[in-house]
Amino acid sequence: TQLLEQSPQFLSIQEGENLTVYCNSSSVFSSLQWYRQEPGEGPVLLVTVVTGGEVKKLKRLTFQFGDARKDSSLHITAAQPGDTGLYLCAGASNSGYALNFGKGTSLLVTP
C-alpha cells in the first residue's frame, strides 16, 4: 500500500484567510485526486492532476502536482465558511484503478 501523508491534520481559520494543505508520499502516482467530504456525505471529486508540475485552478482553489508526481498541494484563497469540510488526497498507481487515500485535512472556516 502506498502511503499518503496529509498535513496539517486540522486547520481552523477565519473567513478571508488563505491556507495551504499538503499531500506527500515516497511513491510515484500516475494521477492524484483531491476530494472534499462534508459530514454525512461521501467524498466528492474536486480535481485530478496527472502531469508532473501541473497546476489547476478551480475558482479560489489552486492545486499543484509535484514535478516527481509524489506530492501535491491545495491552496485556498480567501477562505469562506462554505469551504469547511474534510479534504482528502488520493493517489492512483500505474497498476490499476484503485485509490490510496490520505487521512485528510479537516478544515473549519469561521465567519
Next chain:
Amino acid sequence: EAGVAQSPRYKIIEKRQSVAFWCNPISGHATLYWYQQILGQGPKLLIQFQNNGVVDDSQLPKDRFSAERLKGVDSTLKIQPAKLEDSAVYLCASSLDRLPSNEQFFGPGTRLTVL
C-alpha cells in the same frame, strides 16, 4: 444522472450480530468499490469489483467480511459477526475505468455503530 445509492444510511447493532449493506452504482460503471472510513481517517479500500469479478480484496478481513456483486450491478457487503472496531462509515463508489484520471463517484455511506 442518478448517483450511487446506498442503504441503510444508519445501522446500530450489538457485537457478534450480523449486518448487511447494499449498494447500487451509477448505471454503466463497471467498477465498484467498498471502503471503510473510521472516524478521523480517510477511506480504506476493502474490496474492488470489475463487473462481477473481484479485482482486489487484499484488505478485506475475510474471516468476518464478505461481499458479492451479482450480475455485475448491485453489491452487498456483509459483516458476520461484527466487532466493536467495525464501527465506521462504509462507503460504496463506482467508476468508469478511464485511466489515468479515474474519477470515483461515492455514495452517502452507511454509518455502522457496534455496541
